[in-house]
Amino acid sequence: MVSIVVLCHNKAAYTRACLESVLQTRPAEFELVVGENGSSDETPQLLDEISSRAAGLGIGMRVIRNDAGTGCSTARNAAVAVARGEEVVFLDNDTIIPDPDWLVKLRAALNSDPKAAIVGPKLCYPFEPHLIQCAGVGISRTGRVQFRGRGRPQGAPRFARVEEVQTLISACFMFRRSLYGEIGGLDEAFNPIQYEDFDFCYRARSRGWKALYTPSPVIYHWESITSDGSPALANRYVIIKHGLLFKERWRHMFEKENGPSDAETRWEVIEMPSLHGRRRR
Numbered sequence: 190m191v192s193i194v195v196l197c198h199n200k201a202a203y204t205r206a207c208l209e210s211v212l213q214t215r216p217a218e219f220e221l222v223v224g225e226n227g228s229s230d231e232t233p234q235l236l237d238e239i240s241s242r243a244a245g246l247g248i249g250m251r252v253i254r255n256d257a258g259t260g261c262s263t264a265r266n267a268a269v270a271v272a273r274g275e276e277v278v279f280l281d282n283d284t285i286i287p288d289p290d291w292l293v294k295l296r297a298a299l300n301s302d303p304k305a306a307i308v309g310p311k312l313c314y315p316f317e318p319h320l321i322q323c324a325g326v327g328i329s330r331t332g333r334v335q336f337r338g339r340g341r342p343q344g345a346p347r348f349a350r351v352e353e354v355q356t357l358i359s360a361c362f363m364f365r366r367s368l369y370g371e372i373g374g375l376d377e378a379f380n381p382i383q384y385e386d387f388d389f390c391y392r393a394r395s396r397g398w399k400a401l402y403t404p405s406p407v408i409y410h411w412e413s414i415t416s417d418g419s420p421a422l423a424n425r426y427v428i429i430k431h432g433l434l435f436k437e438r439w440r441h442m443f444e445k446e447n448g449p450s451d452a453e454t455r456w457e458v459i460e461m462p463s464l465h466g467r468r469r470r
Contacts, residue, residue, distance in 0.1 A: 260380025
């Protein structure tokens with residue numbers, strides 16, 4: 190069985206789209222563990238509705254009620270603590286699953302290499318032409334971040350094979366439950382958000398494990414909806430602060446890796462609509 194961990198704070202329309210797509214997963218050999226972080230909109234009622242629907246499909250679903258200010262690492266660690274699956278998936282509530290066989294494909298990629306501990310799918314934008322958003326992450330020798338394939342066509346040959354990467358983003362990735370017992374959970378020093386997933390991957394890799402990117406399945410991701418507007422979250426400040434902490438911890442590794450050049454890490458801005466069609470960047 191696989192445990193799927195989803196966090197949500199408000200953004201009920203996105204959470205609904207995410208969870209309804211998850212309920213289409215086949216086979217239904219998974220459980221949902223949802224961390225509800227003090228939402229003030231209709232999210233609590235929505236989760237009651239989804240729980241009833243999940244039960245009717247034979248899918249277990251548990252909701253953990255957290256305070257509004259609970260950080261991502263703390264909330265996810267609490268969810269993993271009650272998870273029963275041998276594999277765990279972190280899934281942001283601004284994702285949509287277009288492929289009902291996504292869990293089977295992620296598990297197959299994870300099991301394709303005995304040294305793989307974490308695997309991430311091809312993340313694409315949820316609107317035509319579904320360009321690549323992130324095909325794994327590269328870190329330059331100075332610590333700059335590259336979302337591999339960002340803005341490229343979904344079928345670009347360069348990103349059409351399973352390969353080891355430096356790190357992954359936790360908008361969606363699967364890992365072995367036993368990894369938490371070996372390296373510990375997400376580091377709460379990275380609360381409320383940002384870089385906790387990179388740190389997790391590097392801690393696994395420092396123990397000899399691999400992080401893999403797989404081109405199949407494709408998962409749609411709105412990007413930045415989950416954290417946008419969260420209480421007391423000064424996103425730019427947090428990115429800088431946690432980026433410095435990540436560099437301090439892992440410079441001894443990425444300085445020696447064959448990561449992208451600094452020029453290749455230039456961030457490409459993608460303008461996209463909201464779930465309701467309004468343009469956002």
